[in-house]
Amino acid sequence: MNKNADIELAAVSKAYGSTLAVHPISLKIPATTYCCLLGPSGCGKTSTLRMIAGHEAATSGDILLGDANVTDLPPARRGTAMMFQSYALFPHLDLVDNVAFSLKMKGVEKAARRHEAMEMLRLMQLEPYADRRPAQLSGGQQQRVALARALITKPEALLLDEPLSALDPFLKIRMRAELKKLQASLGITFIHVTHSQEEAMALADLIVVMNNGRIEQAASPRVVFERPATAFVARFMGDHNVISGKVVEASGDTTVIEVAGGGRFKAPGGTKSARGEPLDLAVRTDRVRIAGAEDDLLGFNGIVSNVEYLGSTVNLSVTGAGIDDFTIVVSDDAYFAQPVKIGDAVSLSWAATDVIVLGRVAG
Structure with missing residues (x-):
């Protein structure tokens, strides 16, 4: 995969039976962009994210990462990592083993993977909690563990499905700042699904407004705010x-x-x-x-x-x-x-x- 590569959707669609959830859409997300897919429930934004991740197969079209066509590749070979809305942490494992899990699946030796996991926990300011289980953490801490687990694979793009929806209003604002700072420091593309206009405006370099499986506008927050297209x-x-x-x-x-x-x-x-x-x-x-x-x-x-x-x-x-x-x-x-x-x-x-x-x- 190409480091710092653009992500491009070329006439990508998704059908569930006879229902077209995502009409053929084309979109280019420049490398290192913080992109928010924004729209109401059922507009196709999560289906689009899951197609980029490889968790849903595109019905038609191509998904490109740089000059590599990843449309038919499994998630682990795409150069992307996905953080799920539920966080999907393992309740019986401590934070180190939760974060190191994908490295374990790749056959990385125990000492090496635990060392890398501790580095990620340090980045997320969670090192003091390394031996705790997820249930012993706050919602914001659990989110940071899920972020660490996604980022340990060193992806070119991090895909986030409504990552702030479970947090209280004050924590949402704090975590917005953390996400923006993390994205800037890592220098990788973030694609973030949300139905919150405020969240998208606060975070994104590029806002993609979706409705009924179509893209209504893709532009900077200022352009979307000052010159709505539709x-x-x-x-x-x-x-x-x-x-x-x-x-x-x-x-x-x-x-x-x-x-x-x-x-x-x-x-x-x-x-x-x-x-x-x-x-x-x-x-x-x-x-x-x-x-x-x-x-x-x-x-x-x-x-x-x-x-x-x-x-x-x-x-x-x-x-x-x-x-x-x-x-x-x-x-x-x-x-x-x-x-x-x-x-x-x-x-x-x-x-x-x-x-x-x-x-x-x-x-």
């Missing part, structure tokens, strides 16, 4: 309002859509959409102002339906112009300077430069 990404990341309608006006520099409830909104700059075609627009929740719009098509009048005080920010939900739930995020200072309550009428507006025209994933 309505699904904008909604799933939770930081944009999506306005879905049909094109009623399409000139060279302006497109106007009408939502089902009758409201009309402008997409400045124009699009390639023709009259009657569906089109989705997005506006970031923190870019909306409580003020009348200079351009009637860059805002609307509505009624406050909910107010959530979250400390440094306040979330307002507004209904109007045929839109059931439009969210505004304002600072606590701005809110308390001009507070509103449920049932109040408000005027909302945004700048033309804050409107994003969203694309669609081919069916």
Whole structure:
């Protein structure tokens, strides 16, 4: 295998009987990247991870590690290691033997494998607990043992299936920092499955947003946050309002859509959409102002339906112009300077430069 090799999926799919869990997807993960596969339950992210690991056979397509095609290789010959969601530690073995287990299977002599296992435990700051059993450890410590056991094989890529899901909120934040530091110090690729937007944003160099077995967007956290590619990404990341309608006006520099409830909104700059075609627009929740719009098509009048005080920010939900739930995020200072309550009428507006025209994933 090539050290520090890119991982590439070329039209890889996975079918279970007549059900296509992962449609043919293509993706390149550069060497030494921290990549998060992000999406809701059932979107295909874990199936994709298991195909990269070799624990699931790809139905079609190729999986490449550098210039080596590993599609048909067993997990132990791929140059990858997988850390399972359950950690899958052996309850009857101490930490040294848990970590050294894969070396034992390879026939490494006992003293040598225990020496390597102690080095990994030292890396994970678990050396004082070497003679304990997994049940005598906290959740965070058990996770570090599972990491040590995966890393002792010196993989080119570490694959992590929702590794933080069993931890309490405070420990999750601490372990995020540990994972990021570990990945940077080892200089290997991490591919991490999660359904948490916050986790992906905090950890990843590359976020791959999946939905219904397809990739909706693969980009850096900043691009996913600021320029979501599709309505699904904008909604799933939770930081944009999506306005879905049909094109009623399409000139060279302006497109106007009408939502089902009758409201009309402008997409400045124009699009390639023709009259009657569906089109989705997005506006970031923190870019909306409580003020009348200079351009009637860059805002609307509505009624406050909910107010959530979250400390440094306040979330307002507004209904109007045929839109059931439009969210505004304002600072606590701005809110308390001009507070509103449920049932109040408000005027909302945004700048033309804050409107994003969203694309669609081919069916």
